[in-house]
Amino acid sequence: MISRRQLMRTVAVGLPAAVLGGTLSQVPAAQAHSRTRSITAEGYEQQACAPGSGKILQWGPASAPAVPAAGLSGVTAISTGACANLYNLMLKNGQVATWGNFNLNDPNQQRLSRVPVAATRDVTAIATAGAYAFALRDGGVIVWGGTRDTQLTLPEAAKSGVTAIAGANGGSSYGLFLKDGGVIQWNGYVAVPDEAKEGIVAISARQHALALREDGRVITWGPNLPANLMVPAEAQSGVTAISAGNGFSLALKNGAVLAWGNNEYGQLEVPYEAQTDVVAISAGNLASMALTADGKIVTWAYNFYKQLDIPAEAHCGASAISCGYVCMVLL
Structure with a gap:
């Protein structure tokens, strides 16, 4: 029996990297490669660390x-899916790759596992979306997955100029x-408010x-718990980054994490x-991650899926973070 105290414990791990702000922040290449050092972590052998290697941890x-071999170097962006046994995305050399526990006898999962030809070059951003996946190329959105082709029609405005x-x-x-x-919103149940x-x-x-x-x-906005849709006074000004979780929200203000919604x-309970x-x-499903200027990764909340058990190799430095059921950093 796992106690609530165990599920809510926090873990902080030091990382030798300075990272610019944003939900999936990237370190400039020169900075990412600026340090290589050896570390010793309790229970682990000494290992060489190379920040900026583009490895997914x-x-x-x-x-x-498991992360496929292609994800062990040269990756520039990551996006975790919502389900532990479904899929994740990576971006490498402008090409999108996906991995997961796909049941290829299921036509829907088979559709999601097949990256379209349009997303195999010159892609600049990726995003997971439940039964769908997105890529951004030359300002136009690419979508795949779903249960049938008719669901994949994007708004005309999303075909160019998207950033x-x-x-x-x-x-x-x-x-x-x-x-x-x-x-611009695609397939949403609640209309985009005028102020957005x-x-x-x-x-x-x-x-x-x-x-x-x-x-x-x-x-x-959205069809969610009223408490999650009530933005607190602290998040009415001065916020520099946002991240939507499963029934809760995170915002970054003056270097501090703000949180509201389901608790x-x-x-x-931000540590x-x-x-x-x-x-x-x-913000993940039931746990969250933060990265500090001195290179610490902090995770908190639900640990049933061991999201708070940060591996020693995370000491090698991170250029991006992404949290779902699975936690990931890009070294």
């Missing part, structure tokens, strides 16, 4: 699909696309949607280590 459920994409990973499957400071149609600089989606205005104010497993000098956040 993953931990969490034992049932999670950011986000996918919902719980409950419903939908996408948010940012174009000219306005949010201009002046937006960042987007995030789970069951509910988040958008960050250029004045640092967070707005939210059943301690999702809102001390994530209340100063944080530069990147990622």
